[in-house]
Amino acid sequence: MTTIAPANPLEMLAYNIALEIHDGQIVYVGTGLPMVGAILAKKTHAKHITMVYESGGQDPLEGEMPWSVGCPFTFRKAPMSMEMAISFGQSALGYVDIAFQGGAQIDMYGNVNTSVIGSYENLKSILPGSGGGNDIGSLTESSVLVGLQTPDRFPERVDFITTPGFLEGGDSREKSGLLGGPTAVVTQVGVYDFDPVSKRMRIKALNPGMTVEIAQACTGFELLLPEGEIPFVEAPTDEILTILREVVDPRGVFTKMPGM
Amino acid sequence: MSYRYATEEQMNRLVDYRGAREFHLRKDRSKKDKRMSLNEAIAEYVQDGDILAETGFSYVRSPIQAYFEIIRQKKKDMIGIGSPMSNCSYLMAFDCVKAIHLSYIGVEMRGNDKNFARMIKTQQAELLSLWSHGSMALGFKAAQLGAPFIASKQLIGTDMIKKNPYVKVMDNPVSADSSPVAIIPALYPDVCIIHAQMADRYGNAVIKGPAINDIALSAACRKVIITAEKIVPEMALREDSIASIPFMYVDAVVELPYGAMPGSCPGHYYWHREWWEWLVRIATPSVENIEDFFEYWVFSSKDQFDFLEKLGGVRFLNKVERQMAAAEAKIDDSLVSFDYKEVIPKWD
Numbered sequence: 159m160t161t162i163a164p165a166n167p168l169e170m171l172a173y174n175i176a177l178e179i180h181d182g183q184i185v186y187v188g189t190g191l192p193m194v195g196a197i198l199a200k201k202t203h204a205k206h207i208t209m210v211y212e213s214g215g216q217d218p219l220e221g222e223m224p225w226s227v228g229c230p231f232t233f234r235k236a237p238m239s240m241e242m243a244i245s246f247g248q249s250a251l252g253y254v255d256i257a258f259q260g261g262a263q264i265d266m267y268g269n270v271n272t273s274v275i276g277s278y279e280n281l282k283s284i285l286p287g288s289g290g291g292n293d294i295g296s297l298t299e300s301s302v303l304v305g306l307q308t309p310d311r312f313p314e315r316v317d318f319i320t321t322p323g324f325l326e327g328g329d330s331r332e333k334s335g336l337l338g339g340p341t342a343v344v345t346q347v348g349v350y351d352f353d354p355v356s357k358r359m360r361i362k363a364l365n366p367g368m369t370v371e372i373a374q375a376c377t378g379f380e381l382l383l384p385e386g387e388i389p390f391v392e393a394p395t396d397e398i399l400t401i402l403r404e405v406v407d408p409r410g411v412f413t414k415m416p417g418m
Numbered sequence: 419m420s421y422r423y424a425t426e427e428q429m430n431r432l433v434d435y436r437g438a439r440e441f442h443l444r445k446d447r448s449k450k451d452k453r454m455s456l457n458e459a460i461a462e463y464v465q466d467g468d469i470l471a472e473t474g475f476s477y478v479r480s481p482i483q484a485y486f487e488i489i490r491q492k493k494k495d496m497i498g499i500g501s502p503m504s505n506c507s508y509l510m511a512f513d514c515v516k517a518i519h520l521s522y523i524g525v526e527m528r529g530n531d532k533n534f535a536r537m538i539k540t541q542q543a544e545l546l547s548l549w550s551h552g553s554m555a556l557g558f559k560a561a562q563l564g565a566p567f568i569a570s571k572q573l574i575g576t577d578m579i580k581k582n583p584y585v586k587v588m589d590n591p592v593s594a595d596s597s598p599v600a601i602i603p604a605l606y607p608d609v610c611i612i613h614a615q616m617a618d619r620y621g622n623a624v625i626k627g628p629a630i631n632d633i634a635l636s637a638a639c640r641k642v643i644i645t646a647e648k649i650v651p652e653m654a655l656r657e658d659s660i661a662s663i664p665f666m667y668v669d670a671v672v673e674l675p676y677g678a679m680p681g682s683c684p685g686h687y688y689w690h691r692e693w694w695e696w697l698v699r700i701a702t703p704s705v706e707n708i709e710d711f712f713e714y715w716v717f718s719s720k721d722q723f724d725f726l727e728k729l730g731g732v733r734f735l736n737k738v739e740r741q742m743a744a745a746e747a748k749i750d751d752s753l754v755s756f757d758y759k760e761v762i763p764k765w766d
Contacts, residue, residue, distance in 0.1 A: 189527050190526075212551065213478065213628045214629070215628065219747060221745060222745070225527075226475075226477070226478075226525075226527075227526070228475035228477065228628065228682075229478075230627070230682065230688070230742060233627055233628060233684075234747055235746065235747045239627060239628040240628075241555070241630065242501065242551060242630050243552065243558070243559040243631070244559075246551070246552035246572075250570070250571055273548070273577070273578070278545065278581065283530075283535065284534070284538055284539065285530065286523055286530065287521055287522040287523060287524075288548070288551065288578065289501075289522035289524075289550070289551050290551040290552060291550070292550035292552070292572060292576060293551060296550075296572045296574065296575075297552075318577045319575065319576045320577070321576070322574065322576055330575075334574050334575040335571060335587075335597040335599060336571060336575055337571050409757075
C-alpha cells in the first residue's frame with residue numbers, strides 16, 4: 159500500500175467545510191473553497207445534496223469546477239434558473255439548510271466584514287462589498303463562516319458589519335429581527351461554534367496537530383473553550399484525499415498551497 | 419446629507435415612484451421598428467447625469483460592448499447602480515460614472531479591483547448608499563411589481579444600513595410578533611442596457627440562463643436599450659410565448675452579436691477568463707495601466723468585431739463557442755478543454 163501526503167491546511171479547510179454538510183441538505187454555494195467543500199461532500203458522505211447558487215442556478219448537472227457563481231457550470235442543464243431576488247427568497251422561505259460565507263474579518267460574535275478595513279471616513283483598504291453575503295447571512299437557517307485564521311482576520315470586533323452574526327452577542331440577533339444565523343466557523347486550525355448564551359466563538363474541535371495555544375495565537379480575541387477534553391477533527395482518509403485531489407480539484411486551483 | 423457628485427434631485431429620483439410612472443405614461447406606445455446602431459442608441463438614450471443600472475452578472479450576459487461605447491462617447495456624471503456592478507469600476511475610471519449605490523464591485527476570486535478602491539480613496543468617485551445583492555434586487559423587484567416598497571429581513575443589524583439613506587428598519591406592522599423588518603423602497607434607475615440572446619425589432623426580448631435582475635430592471639428603468647445576439651422575426655417569439663421582456667418597456671433595439679464579450683453569453687460563448695485577470699491584476703493597480711489597457715481594448719476598437727479580433731478572432735470565437743456548448747452539455751465535452759493560464763503579474 160502506498161501512502162499519500164497528509165492534508166495540507168487548505169485541503170483540511172475544504173474537508174472541514176465538507177463535514178458541515180449533511181446528506182439530503184439544500185446548500186447555497188459560493189465560489190472558492192466552499193464550492194470545493196460542497197463538491198467533496200457530494201462525492202463522499204452527502205451524495206444527495208442539492209446545490210443552489212446566488213446567480214439563480216438550481217441543481218445543475220455536475221461538471222467542471224465553476225470559476226464564478228455566474229459560471230455556466232452553476233446552471234449546467236439546470237431545470238431552471240431563478241431571478242436574484244427570488245433566489246435569496248429561498249433562504250428566507252426555509253428552503254435552504256446551509257450556506258457558507260467568507261470575509262476579510264470575522265469577529266468573536268460571528269459578524270463578518272467584506273466592506274472596508276478602517277472606516278469609509280478613514281480608509282485603510284476598501285473591499286468589494288456585500289454581494290450576496292449579507293443576504294445569505296441574514297436569511298439562511300445555518301451559515302458557516304470560512305476563513306484563514308489570523309489575529310488580523312479574527313479581531314474582537316470587525317471594523318464594519320457587512321453580514322450580521324450575533325451582533326453584540328446574547329439575544330441581540332434574535333431581537334433584531336434577523337433569521338437563522340451562524341452555526342459554525344471553520345478554519346485551517348479547527349472548527350468553532352458559539353456559546354449558546356453569550357454567543358461568543360468557542361472551540362469545538364481542533365484539526366490534527368493543532369493546540370489551543372496555536373488556535374489562540376491565531377485569534378485577536380479570547381476563544382472560549384468547551385467543557386471537558388477538546389476533540390480533534392479526524393484526519394481525512396486516503397480515499398477522501400484522493401477524491402479531493404483527483405476528482406474535486408484536480409488542478410489544485412483552490413487547494414494547492416501557494417508556491418508548492 | 420450632501421454629496422460631492424450627486425444632487426438631491428438625483429438621490430430622490432432613484433426612489434421616485436410617481437416620477438417613474440409619469441415617465442412611463444409619456445413613453446411612445448407605438449409598436450414600431452426600434453432598431454438602430456449601438457452608437458445611435460447610446461447617444462440618444464444614455465445621457466449625462468443618468469442613473470445607469472448594470473445588468474447581467476458582471477461578466478455573464480452583461481452588455482459590456484455597450485459600456486465600452488459609453489466610454490467612447492465620453493458620457494459623464496452618471497450614477498451607477500446594480501447587483502452586481504463590477505463594470506462600474508472602469509466606467510468610473512473614465513469619468514462616465516462619478517457616484518455609485520454599491521452592492522459589489524470585484525471579480526470574485528480574481529482579486530480586489532484596485533481602480534475602484536483608488537477612485538473612492540482619492541474622492542474621484544463617491545459611494546452614495548450601500549446594499550447587499552438581495553436587498554437591491556428586492557428594490558428592483560418592488561418596482562417591477564408596482565409596489566412602492568418591499569419589507570424584508572436583509573440589511574438589518576449591519577453598518578451598511580447606516581450608510582443607506584433609503585432603507586428604514588421598523589417593527590413589522592402586520593404581524594403579531596412585530597419582529598423588525600427592513601423597508602426597501604422600489605428603485606427606479608433612469609436607464610439600463612440589457613443584452614439578450616434574442617429580440618424582435620419591436621423590443622420583445624428573450625433572456626436565456628440566469629436573468630439576474632434584468633426582467634425587474636426592464637420594468638423599473640425609465641429607458642431600456644436591448645442589445646441582442648440575434649434579431650428574430652416576431653413570430654419566433656410568439657410561437658411559444660417565450661419573451662422575457664415586453665416591447666413597450668423598450669426604447670431601442672440593437673443587433674449586437676458578441677455584445678457581452680469579453681464576458682460570457684449563455685447559449686453562445688464562454689468568457690475570456692484571462693481578460694478579467696488582466697483587468698483586475700494588471701490594469702487596475704495604476705491609472706497609467708488602466709488607461710493603456712482601455713486605449714488598446716476600447717478606444718482603438720471601433721466595435722465588437724475589432725475587439726473580437728484582438729481576442730484572437732475566429733479561432734478564439736470557435737474555442738469559446740465550443741466551451742459554452744460543452745459547459746451547457748450540448749456537445750460531447752470530452753475533448754473540450756477548460757484549461758487556462760492564470761494571470762499572475764511578475765510584481766505579485
